Amino acid sequence: MVLRIGYVREHFSSPLLQLAEQDGGKTFELVECPSGTGQIISRLTNNEIDVAIALTDALITGIAKGSKAYKLVGSFVATPLNWAVITGKDTKYENIDDLKDTTIGISRNGSGSQVMAYVMALQKGWPTDDLKFQVNNDIHGLIDSVNDGSTSAFMWEWFTTKPWVDQGKAKFIGSVPTPWPSWLIVGSPERADPSAVKDILQRLTGFVRExxxxxxxxxxxxxxxxxxxGYPEEDIKAWLKTVKYPQDCLAIPKEVILDTLSYLEKAGVLSAPVGGFDVNDFIAQDIVKLT
Structure with a gap:
C-alpha cells in the first residue's frame, strides 16, 4: 500500500521532499495541502490522506477535542515556529496592540493561524473568549483580506510570507514565536500501517539528520x-540559523505534549477533562516512543 502523506509545501518540508525524490513513489506519495494544518486535519478526517506533517499546536488541539482521525506518530521540527503578524500594505495598524477587538484572518477553523491568535491574545492579556475571526482559506485569501479591510491582520510563518512584504503587498507589524517545537507527524489509526509508517520515518530520520x-x-x-x-539566498541563510530538526523522527519528548496542552489551556483554546490529559491518548503507541 502506498501511503498518502499530507504536507505544506514550505522550506520546512525540504527533508521530506528529498526523501520523496529518492523514494520515487514506491512507498508513499505526497499530497500538497496549501491551506495549511486546518486543511491537513480535514483531509485526515475525510480519508484523503493517511499520514501528515503539520503544526504541533493544531494537531494536539484536535486530539484533545476528541478527534479520532489521527494520532501522533513522530517529530519533525524541534524548534519554535516564528509566526509573523501581517497586515495590509496601506495599513492603519502600527503594532500588535492596535489589533485588540478587531477581526483576525485565519486559514481555517482549528488551524495554526487561529491557535496562534489565541496565543497572541494571551501574551497581550486580551480576553480569549471574544476573539473575532474570518476564514480566508489560504495565504492568497489572507493577503486579500488585510488589503480589502475585511480583516485587520493574520498570522503566518515569517519567511513564507516575506516575499509578499518584499513586493509591497503586505506589512509586518510583529511576530509571535510558538512556545513549543513547531512540527509533528501524525497518522490515521485505521489506514496507516504501523510497519510502513515506521519504515518511512526511519528513512526520513536519515534525511533530517543530513x-x-x-x-x-x-x-x-x-x-x-x-x-x-525561489527564496533569496540571504533569507534562506537567516532561516537556517533558526531551525533545528530532531535526531529521531520516531520519538516525541513527553514534555512537548504536556507543555503544549498547558499553554493551550491557559490561552483558552482547550479545557482539560476531569483528572487531566493522558499523554498516551495522543500517540500511536505501536509506532512512536515517548522520551
Whole structure:
C-alpha cells in the first residue's frame, strides 16, 4: 500500500521532499495541502490522506477535542515556529496592540493561524473568549483580506510570507514565536500501517539528520531551498540559523505534549477533562516512543 502523506509545501518540508525524490513513489506519495494544518486535519478526517506533517499546536488541539482521525506518530521540527503578524500594505495598524477587538484572518477553523491568535491574545492579556475571526482559506485569501479591510491582520510563518512584504503587498507589524517545537507527524489509526509508517520515518530520520548537519547547511541546503522555493539566498541563510530538526523522527519528548496542552489551556483554546490529559491518548503507541 502506498501511503498518502499530507504536507505544506514550505522550506520546512525540504527533508521530506528529498526523501520523496529518492523514494520515487514506491512507498508513499505526497499530497500538497496549501491551506495549511486546518486543511491537513480535514483531509485526515475525510480519508484523503493517511499520514501528515503539520503544526504541533493544531494537531494536539484536535486530539484533545476528541478527534479520532489521527494520532501522533513522530517529530519533525524541534524548534519554535516564528509566526509573523501581517497586515495590509496601506495599513492603519502600527503594532500588535492596535489589533485588540478587531477581526483576525485565519486559514481555517482549528488551524495554526487561529491557535496562534489565541496565543497572541494571551501574551497581550486580551480576553480569549471574544476573539473575532474570518476564514480566508489560504495565504492568497489572507493577503486579500488585510488589503480589502475585511480583516485587520493574520498570522503566518515569517519567511513564507516575506516575499509578499518584499513586493509591497503586505506589512509586518510583529511576530509571535510558538512556545513549543513547531512540527509533528501524525497518522490515521485505521489506514496507516504501523510497519510502513515506521519504515518511512526511519528513512526520513536519515534525511533530517543530513539536512540538520553543519556541512549541509553551508551550501547544499541553501541550493536546494533556492531551487525548490525561489527564496533569496540571504533569507534562506537567516532561516537556517533558526531551525533545528530532531535526531529521531520516531520519538516525541513527553514534555512537548504536556507543555503544549498547558499553554493551550491557559490561552483558552482547550479545557482539560476531569483528572487531566493522558499523554498516551495522543500517540500511536505501536509506532512512536515517548522520551
Amino acid at each position: 539536512f540538520d548537519s553543519e556541512q549541509k547547511r553551508e551550501k547544499e541546503n541553501v541550493d536546494f531551498i533556492k531551487a525548490k522555493f
